[in-house]
Amino acid sequence: MxxxxxxxxxxxxxxxxxxxxxxxxxxxxxxxIEILYCGVCHSDIHQARNEWGxxxxxxxxxxxIIGTVTGLGNEVIGFNIGExxxxxxxxxxxxxxxxxxxxQEQFCNSTTFTYNSPDKISxxxxxxxxxxxxxxxxxxxxxxxxxxDPAAAAPLLCAGITTxxxxxxWNVGKxxxxxxxxxGGLGHMGVKFAxxxxxxxxxxxxxxxxxxxAKRLGAHEVVISxxxxxxxxxxxxxxxxxxxxxxxxxxxSFTELLKRDGTLCLxxxxxxxxxxxxxxxxIFKRRQIxxxxxxxxxxxxxxxxxxxxxxxxxxxxxxxxxxxxxxYERMLKSDVRYRFVIDLASLKNES
Ligand code: NAP
Ligand code: ZN
Ligand code: ZN
Numbered sequence: 001m002x003x004x005x006x007x008x009x010x011x012x013x014x015x016x017x018x019x020x021x022x023x024x025x026x027x028x029x030x031x032x033i034e035i036l037y038c039g040v041c042h043s044d045i046h047q048a049r050n051e052w053g054x055x056x057x058x059x060x061x062x063x064x065i066i067g068t069v070t071g072l073g074n075e076v077i078g079f080n081i082g083e084x085x086x087x088x089x090x091x092x093x094x095x096x097x098x099x100x101x102x103x104q105e106q107f108c109n110s111t112t113f114t115y116n117s118p119d120k121i122s123x124x125x126x127x128x129x130x131x132x133x134x135x136x137x138x139x140x141x142x143x144x145x146x147x148x149d150p151a152a153a154a155p156l157l158c159a160g161i162t163t164x165x166x167x168x169x170w171n172v173g174k175x176x177x178x179x180x181x182x183x184g185g186l187g188h189m190g191v192k193f194a195x196x197x198x199x200x201x202x203x204x205x206x207x208x209x210x211x212x213x214a215k216r217l218g219a220h221e222v223v224i225s226x227x228x229x230x231x232x233x234x235x236x237x238x239x240x241x242x243x244x245x246x247x248x249x250x251x252x253s254f255t256e257l258l259k260r261d262g263t264l265c266l267x268x269x270x271x272x273x274x275x276x277x278x279x280x281x282x283i284f285k286r287r288q289i290x291x292x293x294x295x296x297x298x299x300x301x302x303x304x305x306x307x308x309x310x311x312x313x314x315x316x317x318x319x320x321x322x323x324x325x326x327x328y329e330r331m332l333k334s335d336v337r338y339r340f341v342i343d344l345a346s347l348k349n350e351s
Contacts, residue, residue: 005347006131007321008058012050015325018350019058021127023135031079031141032071033087038129039064039155039314040340041185042246043269045328047116051271056116062129062342063089063114064157066150076138084150086142086304087134088157089114089294091126095139103298105140130321132347142301145308152313155185155339156304158294159314163190163242164303165295166265167197170240174198179234179241181225181254183210183217184331186244186267188315188338191217194242196310202234204241204254207334217315217338231257236285238262248272255281255289263288314339320346 008019026032044061046052065087069079079085092112093100099107112119115128127134144153163186172178178199180190187203194201195218203219205211211222223230234257241254241264248270255264255277266274266289277289295303307313315338319327327340 004131004133005350006060006127007324008060008127008130009048010058012048012055016048016061016130019060021060021131023133024122026071026073026135027121028073028075029138030073030135031069031076031085031138032133032135033065033067033085033141034070034133035065035067035129035131035344037066037151037154037318038062038342038344039158039185039316040324040327040331040342041155041158042331043158045331046246046269046271048328052269054116056118056125059116059125060127060130061115062131063087064154064159064341065114065129065134066144066154066157067134070133071135073138079138079141084144084146086144086153086157087114087129087136087140088142088161088300090297091136091140092120103296105296106294130324130342132344140297142297142304144304147308147311148304149313151318151341151343152316153304153307154341155189155314155316156307157300159185159189159339160307161295161300161303162186162267162292163244164193164306165299166242166267166292167193167240168299169292170263170265172197172199172240176200176239177202177237179204179238179254179257180219180244181241182244182246182268183207183214183338184244184246184334184336185314185339188217190242190244191219192312195219196306196312202238213337225253236260240265242267244268246270248274250275251289252278252281255287258285258287260285261287263290265290265292267292314341316341318343322346
């Protein structure tokens, strides 16, 4: 069993610290991956601090993984040693239920998530990408184009697919007016994708300091969501709004910006529920509030190929593993431009 150096947290209030884990020897359909980079998702903070109430400790977070193939089981097809690959939020599912058959593994009742999930193979819990290597079934390993910068591609594995999937599902395209709420890791990818899909893009932010970045990233307009007059100017005009905010807030000021039959899709998962929406806001224009969870493996590969074709990657700040606890604190202050990515080479000095 290959020993693996990692960073873990041992309860909801402790910082992350060095920790050794064991990865399984690759089985016939497994791919062994040396991890080069891992993005830092706000979900890592929610989970490390048990804000969703399902934390399993010790926990090694990380589900935006880019690496190099170092080992292959003898039944693996289509991957080569030395190839650049990615792993996102899932490492296994049942493969037989209707959701799995529809390539929507994220909705399977027995998805194994990349970390903080009971591991049917090892009998323990899964450990994520804040580590030097990982072993994953080939079905959950993605091909990463050499055209993409590997560090800046890491956030595509969660922030990318989580924003791409709902934009595709609700058929966002030319002629649509689309809102993205929050310019963080997910939000900045949402702006890039909605723009690349041809929509008129409006970014809603609580941070006036992000206006010029939002425009550079592709927003046609930026609205400070606390400015009631600026919000009112957009009443009943949006086809679709994607809400990436990681904290509880009132949804009414956004539902009233939707056109008849428009949809507000929630992808942010705050620790506290949002105050209930106004029913009047919904029924008078048949507006909808929906949710979306990452995306299936096939769609993740489609998104990665779309990114290679359109030269889309994340805007990142690379950090050594040793700075992860400071990075969490900065994210909680909305001070991230726009995704932290851990350079796992920094672990080599420790092991
Ligand atoms: P992030 O990088 O921290 O960005 C969140 C952004 O939300 C912030 O940059 C900020 O943008 C805005 N925000 C934060 N606190 C706010 C507040 N109190 N009021 C209003 N706006 C606030 O987080 P992320 O990694 O993008 O993740 C966002 C959320 O999505 C998290 O809850 C995460 O768990 C969830 N998530 C869900 C899925 C899924 O499949 N559904 C997948 C991944 C992540 P401004 O400064 O522009 O206002
Ligand atoms: Zn994530
Ligand atoms: Zn299934």
